[in-house]
Amino acid sequence: MTIDFTVRGLPVAQGSGRSFVAGGKARHVTTSSPLLAWRGAIATEARAAMAGQPLLAGPVAVALHFRPAPRPASHFLPANSRRPVRVLRPDAPVWHTGTPDLDKLERAALDAMSGVVFDDDCRVARLVGQKLWPEEGE
Numbered sequence: 561m562t563i564d565f566t567v568r569g570l571p572v573a574q575g576s577g578r579s580f581v582a583g584g585k586a587r588h589v590t591t592s593s594p595l596l597a598w599r600g601a602i603a604t605e606a607r608a609a610m611a612g613q614p615l616l617a618g619p620v621a622v623a624l625h626f627r628p629a630p631r632p633a634s635h636f637l638p639a640n641s642r643r644p645v646r647v648l649r650p651d652a653p654v655w656h657t658g659t660p661d662l663d664k665l666e667r668a669a670l671d672a673m674s675g676v677v678f679d680d681d682c683r684v685a686r687l688v689g690q691k692l693w694p695e696e697g698e
Contacts, residue, residue, distance in 0.1 A: 565609035572598035573660035574667035602672035616678045619685035627694045656691040
């Protein structure tokens with residue numbers, strides 16, 4: 561079974577949470593509202609893609625493709641008298657190598673899919689992730 565969905569917007573990394581002890585139990589919380597909104601958007605799209613099917617059981621393979629920022633102007637050749645619109649430079653990079661870290665983006669996505677696609681992200685036996693610059697028009 562394949563579940564495929566796209567979440568629009570700039571991805572937000574999981575980052576580090578805050579840990580404390582309350583009532584004799586260790587607690588760990590993440591309080592970033594952009595992160596909570598991003599995880600909510602992932603969960604919403606995942607729920608729609610699941611279309612009421614039961615949670616996936618057994619080992620799960622996940623492929624994640626992130627486009628964490630719009631391309632900077634330096635990736636384009638400017639419009640001029642010969643070129644009516646700006647054009648992506650032939651040497652513009654494909655891979656996004658700046659922040660946020662890929663592993664933190666993956667953590668946020670997997671946590672958002674827990675309880676929606678699979679019961680727990682420990683079910684993920686294969687994970688493929690990549691950070692790319694957006695294609696033209698994205």
